[in-house]
Every structure is written in structure tokens, then in C-alpha cells.
Amino acid sequence: MNVDQADPAELAVLRAAFDVDDGGESALGWEAVRAFEAAHGVVLPEPYRTFVAEITDGSYSGPPEYGLLPVAELPDDWGDDEQERDLSKPFPLTEAWIWEEDSDPSEDSDEVLEQVYNHGSIVLGTDGCAMNWHLIVAGPHRGHVWLISDVGAVPFGAQFGFTTGESGFAGWVRHWAANKPWYDAA
Template sequence: MTDQRWAGVRERVEALAALPASSEVFGALGHRWALADPLGEDDLAELEAQLGVRLPEEYRTFLTQVGAGGAGPAYGVFPVRRVWGRWRWEGDGAGLADLSALAEPFPEKGPAPELLDALLAERPEEEDYDEIEDFDDAVEEWDERWEAVLFAPARTTGAIVICHAGCALREWLVVSGPHRGTVWSDPRADDADLSPLLDAEGRQVTFARWYTAWLEEAERTARRSGGTPEV
């Protein structure tokens, strides 16, 4: 069944690629406006069979109607490819996702921020130590605990990394659980926690809105920079 949300989207991306001004769009030098070929229905069926889970509908139809990855938000949508008979996503940080556990639900309340709050309350303070060496040792030990909690695999169960925004900042697509189909920001490289992307009304952003909002802004950027894409 054709998903009308994707009608003309590939053509709009290709139109942008033809404009010199499209280089002004953030991340364009990374994805270079290239879209992978769409997946066939047999390929999609094989991918989901290997994963043991049905992908969110908006993402499934993107894969079969627009492309299996490429031009998109930031440095592009991570492509999904079959390598030696096994399907996987490729990109900076794609390996953070546990593909063997995608059928397990993403945490219902998100990645349990209360664990981080509790740990933050235990962060060493220099004035509590008589010797700077003791303080440095305590901070090093605390940092190890912080990293272990912040990047615990259980916090991203049931999700895949779909985009790299630079400087180890990434975005995830939730595949299973009550947040299925929504996109989450991952700024953990800056010691901030995962959080859902929200629209102007405070609603969680789903894959289709995430992608089309980027495309609309890319078109506006190209127009402001001297080009008008043909749709």
C-alpha cells in the first residue's frame, strides 16, 4: 500500500540536489543529497524476519518508497544494508543499537532519568577533600560510574540509531514499546540525557514528521540562498 506522506519526497530531494544553494544546508556535504534505492518488499520482509520485529509504519514505507537511507536530517539517514547475508544499519554510532533485542520494548518512561539524578547528587565536590589527589581519584571513580549508567544498553533497548548530527550527537528511532515510531535525541556525548524530539505543540515527533520537517527547512534554506527547487 502506498503511503501518501512520501508522495513526491524523493523527487523533492533530487530537485534540491541539483541546486548549488543546497550546499548551504547543514550536513549536505556529508550525505551529498544521495538517496539509496528503496527496498523491495521481499528485502523488507527479510530484514524484519532477521530482526524479529516489525518496523514502525512510517519508517517501513520510507524504506520502500523513498530510499533505504541517505539524504536527510543532519548528516543523513543511516542506510540499512545486507552484508554477507545479514542486515544492519551503517553510520557513526549505528553499532550502539542492540539489533538482537529490538523486539524488547524501549523503556516506557524513557531512559530512567532518575538514575542519573541520583548519581549527580553524589558527584564529588572539591571542598569535601583535603588533598587534591584524593579529589581527582574520587572524580575519576565517579566518572566511570556516570558513564556506565549513562550508556547502559538497557536505556536504548528497542531502538535503532538513524542519524549522526556531528560531535558524537545522534538520534534514535524507537522500534518497540509505547514510544514506537518516535525519534529521540541523544546528546550523551555532552553529558546530557536522551529525550524525545517534540513539535511546537509538545507532541513527540514521529519518523515521517522528523524527515519532512527537515526537507521543508532544507527547501527554505535553498530558496533563501538563491535557488527555488522544483517540486
């Protein structure tokens, strides 16, 4: 997974998966992508960066279940719109955390939980019922996709278990395009 340079093969997979044939009209364009990055103090990981600049910024055809959100939007059921999200602060997790099953939460758990939702990620979209897919844009897991719900957070990618899919945005889309269940590891 290369998050600094777009792989032409991955971009071809993304174009095919979204089958966008609008002459790039739904894409943000490079000027808008750079403006978004400057405003939020991040550089979007590749191939997502090129995807929103040249292919499309959001799609009703998914993934996930309710479609891919534009880079600057949140799902309708996000909750507290007043909560400030800071994309430049590192996403705090590097391994799955099911807080609902955490029998001995630390005093810092509430603070870390707040960071899970609001630091270092953009929301790709929702599968409904507060199950949101995030692309990590800051921190050690930059470029990885995570499922964050009301009970826990899990990274997507074969090396983390749970799924046979490849890590990163292109792997996540490829897995969806192959019509595989998200978590298909035995």
C-alpha cells in the first residue's frame, strides 16, 4: 500500500468500480483538493487523493451501503454537528478496540473514544446504524480504512484478520466491487 504515490493500476480499478462517465464533472479537481488539505492541515493518502481530484467526489453507488460521501461531508446520522473534528491530529488506534466489551476501561477511555471519532480521519460513508467507514489521514495508520461503530473500531485489511481484503482505499473498494462480505475471514 503506497499512500504517497498513486498507482495507475489502482486508479484503473477505482474508475472501473465506480464507472463514472461524467467527464470528471463530479471530481473535485486538484485546486479544490489542495484547498481542502490546506484548510485541514493534511495531505490525503493516495490513491484516494487522486480519486477525489480526478474521478469522483462521492457516489451513490457505494461502497459503503449508502454510498461514498464527498470528502468534506459527514453521514446524516453523525450526531453532534457542533463537535469539532481535527483531521490533522493523529488517529489514536493501531489495533481493533471493542469498547463495549472493555471490562476495565481506563480513565482515559472517554478521551481516546472522542479522538477515535474526531481525529485524523475522513468519513467515507455509512452502512447505517452508526457503522461508519473512515479513511485515516493522520497518524500511524494513515491510508488504512477502519469501520467505526457505536461499539468499537476495527481496521480493514487481511493483515488485521477479519477479512481477506487488501488494506487501503483501493483494497477496500476492490473487495466491495468483488461483492464480498466485508469481514469474510474464517
